[in-house]
Amino acid sequence: MFLDLAGQTAIVTGSATGIGEAIARRLARAGAAVAVADLNLDGAAETARSIGGDAFAVQIDITNAASVAKAVGEVLARRGRIDILVNNAGIAGKAAPLWEQTEEDWQKIIAVNLTGVFLCCRAVIPHMRERKYGRIVNIASIAGKEGNPNMTGYSATKAGVIGFTKSLGKEVATEGICVNAVAPAVIRTKILDQLTDAQIAYMTERIPMKRTGQPEEIAAVVHFLASPDCSFVTAQCYDASGGRATY
Numbered sequence: 001m002f003l004d005l006a007g008q009t010a011i012v013t014g015s016a017t018g019i020g021e022a023i024a025r026r027l028a029r030a031g032a033a034v035a036v037a038d039l040n041l042d043g044a045a046e047t048a049r050s051i052g053g054d055a056f057a058v059q060i061d062i063t064n065a066a067s068v069a070k071a072v073g074e075v076l077a078r079r080g081r082i083d084i085l086v087n088n089a090g091i092a093g094k095a096a097p098l099w100e101q102t103e104e105d106w107q108k109i110i111a112v113n114l115t116g117v118f119l120c121c122r123a124v125i126p127h128m129r130e131r132k133y134g135r136i137v138n139i140a141s142i143a144g145k146e147g148n149p150n151m152t153g154y155s156a157t158k159a160g161v162i163g164f165t166k167s168l169g170k171e172v173a174t175e176g177i178c179v180n181a182v183a184p185a186v187i188r189t190k191i192l193d194q195l196t197d198a199q200i201a202y203m204t205e206r207i208p209m210k211r212t213g214q215p216e217e218i219a220a221v222v223h224f225l226a227s228p229d230c231s232f233v234t235a236q237c238y239d240a241s242g243g244r245a246t247y
């Protein structure tokens with residue numbers, strides 16, 4: 001079976017809802033035991049129950065190193081292995097021009113969207129290096145390539161995720177670990193509630209397919225990048241943008 005994940009263990013951050021939930025469901029259907037990792041433990045538990053099988057909930061605050069270490073420890077204690085990490089958790093941040101952004105706004109989005117990826121990767125990499133196998137998929141954004149107005153923090157952090165991915169992927173390229181990113185265009189999830197109608201229209205109008213994406217469409221790309229079949233692809237950023245990306 002292609003893209004088979006039987007016997008593997010995956011951590012998907014921010015997977016109580018949205019794109020993360022779709023990814024968790026997809027990986028579970030492929031045979032993985034999925035740790036539904038989220039700050040909202042009740043939501044994660046409900047999602048894990050609805051997925052069934054070997055899915056289980058783990059609480060994680062990706063901005064806190066101790067919380068990340070605890071969550072990774074819980075997964076290892078329960079499963080004995082971590083094959084896949086999907087860094088999906090993120091926020092859109094305050095929708096406003098730069099001169100209306102505060103230092104608090106900036107620090108918050110950096111902490112979640114960029115530092116969170118750093119902390120989670122740093123926590124699992126030693127285990128993956130020891131086993132000489134691993135797949136890490138970081139969810140970036142087309143905004144990280146093109147920059148969306150009134151979203152400086154979001155655009156900057158997602159550009160950082162792409163650069164981080166390319167760097168880490170090269171660091172572990174000879175150790176059986178593949179590190180890649182996915183850059184979606186606007187996807188129909190609850191995160192859009194943080195944006196204005198004008199911002200959503202701006203992003204959608206630039207998609208040649210003239211529609212928003214669905215979480216399941218992102219999950220399909222992640223599935224390949226998280227599988228053993230992704231064996232000669234690393235340090236790359238895959239666009240899932242309905243044709244929007246220009247490079």
